[in-house]
Amino acid sequence: MDDSFYDQVYEVVRLIPKGRVTSYGAIAKALGAAKSSRMVGHAMAFAGTSKTKVPAHRVVNSSGLLTGKFHFSPPSLMQELLEKEGVRVEKDKVKDFKKVFWDPLIEI
DNA sequence: AAGATGACAGGCG
DNA sequence: CCGCCTGCCATCT
Numbered sequence: 001m002d003d004s005f006y007d008q009v010y011e012v013v014r015l016i017p018k019g020r021v022t023s024y025g026a027i028a029k030a031l032g033a034a035k036s037s038r039m040v041g042h043a044m045a046f047a048g049t050s051k052t053k054v055p056a057h058r059v060v061n062s063s064g065l066l067t068g069k070f071h072f073s074p075p076s077l078m079q080e081l082l083e084k085e086g087v088r089v090e091k092d093k094v095k096d097f098k099k100v101f102w103d104p105l106i107e108i
Numbered sequence: 109a110a111g112a113t114g115a116c117a118g119g120c121g
Numbered sequence: 122c123c124g125c126c127t128g129c130c131a132t133c134t
Contacts, residue, residue: 023117028116036131038129041116042114044115059115060115066115069115071115
């Protein structure tokens with residue numbers, strides 16, 4: 001569980017600048033596995049248990065929806081962290097998603 | 109080895 | 122605009 005697919009995801013997520021968010025599909029694409037978007041999400045679930053600290057709260061689905069907020073403790077933590085970083089969140093959705101969206105393909 | 113699962117994505121009604 | 126179904130792929134039991 002170290003040099004696995006998840007580790008690749010963590011690296012990308014860790015590169016996400018503060019106040020920015022990205023989508024699972026974008027990360028999957030950056031890893032060269034656009035169809036493995038689900039694996040990205042699964043990797044995030046392990047992010048909290050993984051040795052490496054991963055800002056999973058900066059990762060949302062393609063609609064900017066905080067799908068995995070329930071995996072946080074408390075679930076509201078995800079939204080709070082985002083707002084604290086300057087990301088507007090409304091109804092579990094990222095406001096101005098296009099503005100705060102960070103494309104790993106461009107950075108990497 | 110086979111089946112079930114999942115923080116998704118895209119398409120359809 | 123919202124909700125449901127299917128596809129995809131890696132991991133786990």
